[in-house]
Amino acid sequence: MELTPEQVKQFDRDGFLLFPNLFSEEEVGILRQETDRVSQIRSEMVVREGETEAVKIMFRLHETDGETASPAFRAAAHTPRILRAAQQCLHDDDVYMHHSKLNMKAAIEGSAWMWHQDFHAWHLDGIAEPNMATMTVVLTEATPLNGCMYVLPGSHKEGRSDPRRDESTAYKLWVAKTPDMKEYMKKYPEPVPIVGGAGTAALFHCNLLHASGHNLSAEDRWQIFFCFNQCKNRPADVENPRPDYVRSRNWTPLTIAADDGIVTAGRELTA
């Protein structure tokens, strides 16, 4: 897949692009089987929450080694549909993966993500420039009831806000302060929900304000996130760096692989 120049301009202007049904039912089926498999693993890379200890996040699915490594998710990350789009929107062919994570947002218990910009945490990781982007793919239908993600169009132009630490859920993060967020919501167009059937995807800028609500539905909402950085923008050394599964030290440029890689990986997994 090659984005058109208009799509790249739209990304620069709005901070995101939507891709309805980017992945097929067959591909999503394979990725869901892998989600089931990896979610059984007990590891610090699998974060749980709630009464039923449902998985909130699983990290580092894209590597070849490690407990949560998944050949199918690795293949997805290298498809032109994901990797080429990230390269084009970052205006750089040399990109690596800062981290991958799969948010499982369990039925009834899956908690919210307050409004935030991803880049604040990544800047603290030692990354200088906000030249990063995330491709997210919904693996189950995403709806307002099950806590779909919302993005605030154009808000990546705001630069880095001065956030506060939120520790109210099983994953602690930096979130926009409420008075600031009220101002941003007056200033920018209405938030856009990232809704759609399984296989729908969105690419968004690391300073784009985004959030999602609690999952009030009876079904889990599964969504994978691949976060890309330019190789030349790799983190500087910091004191007490976060673990490799959130701040990768694998800065080798990623190479585009076959677009049918997920299906091939799926066949190998069942062989």
Ligand SMILES: O=C(O)CCC(=O)C(=O)O
């Ligand atoms: O899974 C979601 O709905 C939002 C996740 C998110 O914003 C993040 O991981 O930064």
